[in-house]
Each structure stands twice: as structure tokens, then as C-alpha cells.
Amino acid sequence: MSKKLVWFRQDLRVKDNPALHHAAKSGEVICVYIEAKKQREQHHEARAKVGLIYDSLLLLREDLNKLNIPLHIMTCDYFDEQRALIKELIKDKDADALFFNNEYPINELERDRGVEKELGADGIDVNRFHGDMALEPNQVKNKQGDPYRVFTPYKKAWIEVHKTAPIEPISIPDKQNANIGEQITEDFSQDYRQDLWPPGEQAALERVDKFLDKVDQYKSKRDIPSVAGTSCISPYLAIGAISSKQCIHALLNHYDGEEQKLYGNTWFSELVWREFYRQVLIDNPQLTKHKPFNTDAKEVWVDNQEAFDAWKEGKTGFPIIDAAMRQLNQTGWMHNRLRMNAAMFLNKLCLVDWRSGERYFMETLIDGDFASNNGGWQWCSSTGADGAPYFRIMSPLSQSQRFDPEGEFIRKLVPELKDLDKKSIHNPSSEQRQEAGYPEPIIDYKESRKRALELLG
Numbered sequence: 345m346s347k348k349l350v351w352f353r354q355d356l357r358v359k360d361n362p363a364l365h366h367a368a369k370s371g372e373v374i375c376v377y378i379e380a381k382k383q384r385e386q387h388h389e390a391r392a393k394v395g396l397i398y399d400s401l402l403l404l405r406e407d408l409n410k411l412n413i414p415l416h417i418m419t420c421d422y423f424d425e426q427r428a429l430i431k432e433l434i435k436d437k438d439a440d441a442l443f444f445n446n447e448y449p450i451n452e453l454e455r456d457r458g459v460e461k462e463l464g465a466d467g468i469d470v471n472r473f474h475g476d477m478a479l480e481p482n483q484v485k486n487k488q489g490d491p492y493r494v495f496t497p498y499k500k501a502w503i504e505v506h507k508t509a510p511i512e513p514i515s516i517p518d519k520q521n522a523n524i525g526e527q528i529t530e531d532f533s534q535d536y537r538q539d540l541w542p543p544g545e546q547a548a549l550e551r552v553d554k555f556l557d558k559v560d561q562y563k564s565k566r567d568i569p570s571v572a573g574t575s576c577i578s579p580y581l582a583i584g585a586i587s588s589k590q591c592i593h594a595l596l597n598h599y600d601g602e603e604q605k606l607y608g609n610t611w612f613s614e615l616v617w618r619e620f621y622r623q624v625l626i627d628n629p630q631l632t633k634h635k636p637f638n639t640d641a642k643e644v645w646v647d648n649q650e651a652f653d654a655w656k657e658g659k660t661g662f663p664i665i666d667a668a669m670r671q672l673n674q675t676g677w678m679h680n681r682l683r684m685n686a687a688m689f690l691n692k693l694c695l696v697d698w699r700s701g702e703r704y705f706m707e708t709l710i711d712g713d714f715a716s717n718n719g720g721w722q723w724c725s726s727t728g729a730d731g732a733p734y735f736r737i738m739s740p741l742s743q744s745q746r747f748d749p750e751g752e753f754i755r756k757l758v759p760e761l762k763d764l765d766k767k768s769i770h771n772p773s774s775e776q777r778q779e780a781g782y783p784e785p786i787i788d789y790k791e792s793r794k795r796a797l798e799l800l801g
């Protein structure tokens with residue numbers, strides 16, 4: 345039987361994996377994952393994410409081995425070398441076809457075009473699939489066939505497509521009648537908070553299952569950082585240990601197949617935001633070159649290294665911002681409400697270029713994902729697709745009072761303030777700051793807001 349090589353990338357799962365599924369239907373499958381270490385550094389991706397990937401791969405191998413499918417774990421420096429390694433493996437294993445699921449950032453697209461061209465010239469059949477979005481890219485267009493630039497109509501159109509073509513996750517392949525043989529293992533493990541982010545597909549599926557028990561409270565709790573009101577599934581989506589299709593389908597099952605309940609659900613909406621930002625990236629590859637989506641938006645950023653450093657360290661003197669940044673630094677993840685607050689603080693109030701913040705998030709987040717991170721930063725800086733209006737500037741004080749009213753979240757992450765009462769914890773007096781060893785605010789909020797409105801308007 346002819347052999348098929350499946351190239352795993354950001355799709356580290358056995359279930360709902362189109363490339364794996366279709367390869368297994370057409371022959372004996374061998375799998376490979378190749379970590380391009382220096383390329384990943386160039387993309388500023390966090391070590392924590394790499395750690396989660398490596399550990400998830402070891403579990404993926406166990407799952408594949410149960411199906412008698414081998415998984416080789418290899419490393420190289422850059423994408424170019426991946427191409428050479430794939431060619432070698434194909435030759436070495438006597439395979440006649442390559443299968444993989446698409447990735448959309450520009451370097452990945454160029455790499456894949458190169459692989460397709462080179463292997464095609466050698467007579468190797470290259471098969472590409474879409475496994476990263478619940479609906480295929482370009483399925484959701486407006487009546488003129490143009491891409492949407494605004495979320496709400498995109499979501500409406502998404503729902504219309506879904507109604508006519510419901511999504512169904514793909515099953516796992518059947519057990520092969522083959523020997524696993526020796527498997528290459530090149531270690532690229534990294535430390536990360538495994539206590540918070542247990543690796544692997546099973547952990548991801550269990551997380552969604554558990555979250556669905558409380559999904560009806562999501563709308564009311566999702567903005568409160570002191571409670572576990574969101575799914576925390578983003579790191580697993582980022583490495584493809586679970587697909588957005590599986591999440592949406594699980595939610596639909598939770599509602600016994602009642603589509604109206606699915607479409608009205610807030611968690612569903614957030615998953616569609618993820619789809620939207622991916623589609624925006626596919627339609628606007630210039631975004632991967634640090635370009636703003638909205639080229640008319642004003643970009644008035646200044647060099648403010650001191651503010652940037654204080655922000656990164658969680659020492660801005662704004663307790664909610666510092667709590668957010670410390671959550672990021674300590675766990676590799678930050679609550680969505682705080683991502684917006686932290687981003688607007690750095691970009692609009694300190695006037696630091698959103699690209700610096702985007703990069704720091706990418707370097708630190710275990711769920712670092714180019715499309716969502718770039719989308720989030722450009723939304724906050726009002727340069728993005730359906731971005732916030734330029735005058736939307738979240739006040740760290742009122743956001744803190746509103747979303748962390750008892751100061752519980754601040755107390756946990758900024759322990760030097762833990763003894764303050766719920767009123768002063770949001771903005772301690774100079775005396776309280778001195779006593780706690782906590783810095784004075786690095787900016788005057790009112791002044792900074794006024795300056796931002798003048799410059800951005």
C-alpha cells in the first residue's frame with residue numbers, strides 16, 4: 345500500500361483533523377512534526393507555547409501509536425529547512441503523497457507554496473486542507489463577493505452559511521495494519537505552567553466539556569477577571585489541540601442541536617471573532633508586515649521606553665494594569681477584559697506603538713496567535729478591522745472599580761496591596777503606596793487621555 349506523509353503543524357490532534365483523516369483513507373500513514381526553532385524566535389512566539397507544543401506532541405504520538413501510526417518529532421532552524429526534511433522523509437519512507445492543513449500567515453503560506461511546487465515537480469501528490477477555521481476561508485463573503493470588514497455583518501453571514509451547511513467534526517482514522525518502527529525524537533521541550541495548562545488533545549476536550557456546564561453564565565461572568573468565567577481554551581486552539589469547529593459543535597450539542605440557541609450564545613460569538621480575524625488576515629496579508637488595517641488611522645506613537653518597561657514589569661502604578669501584566673508574566677495568559685485595558689493603556693495613554701505591545705504579548709502568551717493578537721491590538725489602537733473608535737479609551741480606574749469591585753484580582757496578583765480596603769485598592773494614596781513599596785502612577789490619566797484625543801482625533 346502506498347505511504348502518505350502527514351505533516352502536523354498547528355493541528356496537534358487526532359480528532360477533526362482533515363489532513364490526517366484523508367491521508368488515512370488513501371494509504372498507510374506516517375506523520376512528522378518539524379519545529380523550526382529560529383523561525384519561531386523570529387515570529388516572537390513564547391517559550392511557554394513551545395513547551396505546550398512539545399508536551400502535546402508526545403501525547404499526540406501516544407494517540408497515533410494506538411492507531412499504529414508513527415510520529416517523528418524533528419527540529420530545524422528555519423522554514424526552508426523544513427522543506428528539505430520533508431523531501432528527505434518522503435524519499436526515505438518511500439511515500440508518494442504529502443498531506444497537511446493550511447496555515448495563513450504570510451511566511452507559512454510562502455513556505456507551503458514552495459513545498460507544493462518542489463514536491464509537485466518530483467511527482468509527489470500534495471494535498472492541502474482547511475482545519476483551522478470552522479467554515480472554510482472565503483465561504484463568508486458579502487453579496488458582491490467581497491470580504492467583510494466589520495464583525496456584525498460577518499457573523500450574520502457566517503450564521504447563514506452555517507444554516508445551509510452545518511459543520512460536523514471529522515472522525516479519527518481507523519487503526520492501521522502497519523508497524524510503527526523507530527520514531528525520531530528531537531527534544532525541544534521548554535518550561536511552562538503545566539499545572540495550569542496540561543498538554544494534549546484530551547486535556548483540551550475535557551476543558552471544553554467542563555466549561556459547557558457553566559456556559560450559560562459566561563455572558564455575565566466573562567468580564568470578571570477574579571472568577572474563572574471563560575473557557576481558557578485559547579492555548580489549545582492556538583496549537584490546534586482542539587479545533588474551533590469542535591468547540592462550536594460541542595456547544596450545539598449542549599443545546600441538543602437547537603441552532604437558535606447556538607447563534608444567540610455569547611461564547612459562540614467569541615469563537616466567530618476568532619474566525620473573523622483569521623478571514624481578515626487571509627484577505628489582508630499586509631497585516632503580517634506590521635501594517636495597519638485602516639491606513640487612514642492616525643499613528644502618533646512616541647518613543648517611551650520607560651513606560652514600556654514599567655508596563656512589561658507590571659509596575660505602572662495602576663493596580664489593575666499591573667495585576668494584568670503580572671498575570672501574563674506569571675501564567676502566560678491574560679483575561680480578555682484586561683488585554684483590552686492593558687493594550688489601551690500602553691498604546692493610547694502612554695502613546696507607545698501598538699506593535700511593541702503586540703510583540704511583547706506574542707513573546708509571553710501561551711495562546712499567542714498572530715491573527716487574534718494582531719486583531720486585538722489593532723482593535724484597541726483603532727487601526728484595525730472594525731476597531732474601537734479612536735475616542736474609546738478605557739479608564740484603568742473605572743474599569744478596575746467596575747470589573748474587580750472588591751479588588752480580589754488585584755489582591756492576588758499585586759500582593760503588596762493585599763491589605764488595602766476595596767475602595768483604595770484601585771488607586772492607593774501616596775502614603776499607602778509608600779508603605780506598600782508600590783510605585784506612583786507613571787502617567788496622569790486625565791492629561792494623557794486629553795493628549796491622546798487631541799492627537800488621534
Ligand SMILES: Cc1cc2nc3c(=O)[nH]c(=O)nc-3n(C[C@H](O)[C@H](O)[C@H](O)COP(=O)(O)OP(=O)(O)OC[C@H]3O[C@@H](n4cnc5c(N)ncnc54)[C@H](O)[C@@H]3O)c2cc1C
Nearest residue numbers: 574575576577578614615618680683712713716717720721
Ligand atoms: C490586545 C489583545 C490581544 C489578544 N491576543 C490573543 C492571542 O494572541 N491569542 C488568542 O487566542 N486570543 C487573543 N486575544 C483574544 C482574547 O483575549 C483571547 O482569545 C481570550 O482571552 C482567551 O481566553 P479564553 O479561551 O478563556 O476565551 P473565551 O472567552 O472562553 O472565548 C473562547 C474562544 O473564543 C476566541 N476569542 C475570544 N475572544 C476573542 C477575541 N477578542 N478575538 C479573537 N478570538 C477571540 C478565542 O479563541 C477563545 O479561546 C487578544 C485580545 C486582545 C484585546
